[in-house]
Amino acid sequence: MRNQARILIAEDDLIQQSLLVTWLKAEGYQVDAFKNGLDARNHLSDHWADLMILDWDLPGMSGDKLLSWVRSRSRTTVPVIFQTIRSEEADIVRILDTGADDFLVKPLDRMVLLARIRALFRRFHTPGSDSRRMIVGEYQLDRANLTVSRGDDVHTLGTKEFDLLWHLATHRGTVVQRQDLHSVVWGWDGGVQSRSVDMYVSRLRASLKSLDIEWTIQSVYAKGYRLNLSEAEARQAASPAGIHANETVASLY
Numbered sequence: 001m002r003n004q005a006r007i008l009i010a011e012d013d014l015i016q017q018s019l020l021v022t023w024l025k026a027e028g029y030q031v032d033a034f035k036n037g038l039d040a041r042n043h044l045s046d047h048w049a050d051l052m053i054l055d056w057d058l059p060g061m062s063g064d065k066l067l068s069w070v071r072s073r074s075r076t077t078v079p080v081i082f083q084t085i086r087s088e089e090a091d092i093v094r095i096l097d098t099g100a101d102d103f104l105v106k107p108l109d110r111m112v113l114l115a116r117i118r119a120l121f122r123r124f125h126t127p128g129s130d131s132r133r134m135i136v137g138e139y140q141l142d143r144a145n146l147t148v149s150r151g152d153d154v155h156t157l158g159t160k161e162f163d164l165l166w167h168l169a170t171h172r173g174t175v176v177q178r179q180d181l182h183s184v185v186w187g188w189d190g191g192v193q194s195r196s197v198d199m200y201v202s203r204l205r206a207s208l209k210s211l212d213i214e215w216t217i218q219s220v221y222a223k224g225y226r227l228n229l230s231e232a233e234a235r236q237a238a239s240p241a242g243i244h245a246n247e248t249v250a251s252l253y
Contacts, residue, residue: 005121006180008049009033010040010066011083012058016106020053023110037061041069046223047180048171049078051120056084056095064098071099079120083108136169137229139213148213155211161204164197168217168227177224201225 007024011017012035024031032049034040038060052070054063061069067080082095082103095103101123102116134141139150146162148155157165168176181197205217218226 005050006030006032006048007117008040008044008052010037010052010058010063011035011055013055016108020108020113023113027114035059037063037066041066044070046175047177048174051117052078052080054080054082054100056082056086064094067099079124081113081116081120134166134169136172137215141166141169148211155207157207158203160200161207164200164204165208165227168225172227172229175220175223175226181224 007029009017009020009024009031011020011033014035017033017035021031021033032043032047034043035058037058040054040058041061052067054067056063058066063082067082070078070080079101080099082100083106084091084095084103085106086092086095092103101120104113104116132143134143139148141148141162143162143166146157146159148157148162148165164181167181178197201217201219208215208217214230216228218228220226
């Protein structure tokens with residue numbers, strides 16, 4: 001995985017948090033850092049992370065409860081590293097049973113942490129396997145051939161349209177911000193003034209409609225876009241319970 005990967009840190013020790021942010025940004029990772037478990041959860045409601053580094057003892061929402069919440073959501077195969085001062089066997093078993101993929105005992109060693117992160121990315125994003133194909137509902141996305149298929153029915157999309165669809169599908173059901181789409185698809189931060197993403201999303205919507213693929217791409221005012229696979233999902237996202245504070249859903253098509 002390219003170091004455009006986004007890593008979420010939940011650590012209430014601000015000195016430790018600052019150290020982790022410095023280490024990861026020096027490697028080129030994008031980093032979102034929180035000192036409160038509840039703030040991290042609220043962020044994850046509208047954003048994604050490619051990897052998470054969690055502390056066990058967090059204010060607002062403990063690390064184990066945050067991880068349980070993450071694992072209870074659909075499509076959450078994000079790798080998680082727990083950092084902890086607990087080194088007893090029973091504590092380590094509890095961490096792994098909660099759903100963590102790895103753990104490190106404080107104080108952390110920079111090179112060991114970075115090596116564990118690379119190992120998890122290799123495990124979760126193995127070239128030639130699921131990283132090139134994705135099953136989304138009744139369809140398969142093929143990254144190598146830029147195709148969307150169902151059985152023998154195969155459709156080819158343009159490069160940018162496919163890259164947008166792939167990223168939206170990877171995080172379907174959650175809001176993907178415009179600047180994140182710029183960064184992932186174009187490799188740069190286009191800023192709020194650029195309309196390139198909006199133009200290509202419009203093209204992607206038209207392509208999906210012409211192919212009779214009944215997915216909806218919702219515009220969320222001042223934020224970005226969310227892919228829903230069914231009208232039921234769209235209605236749920238547009239309902240008061242499905243809209244977060246300061247979030248307004250625009251028309252689907």
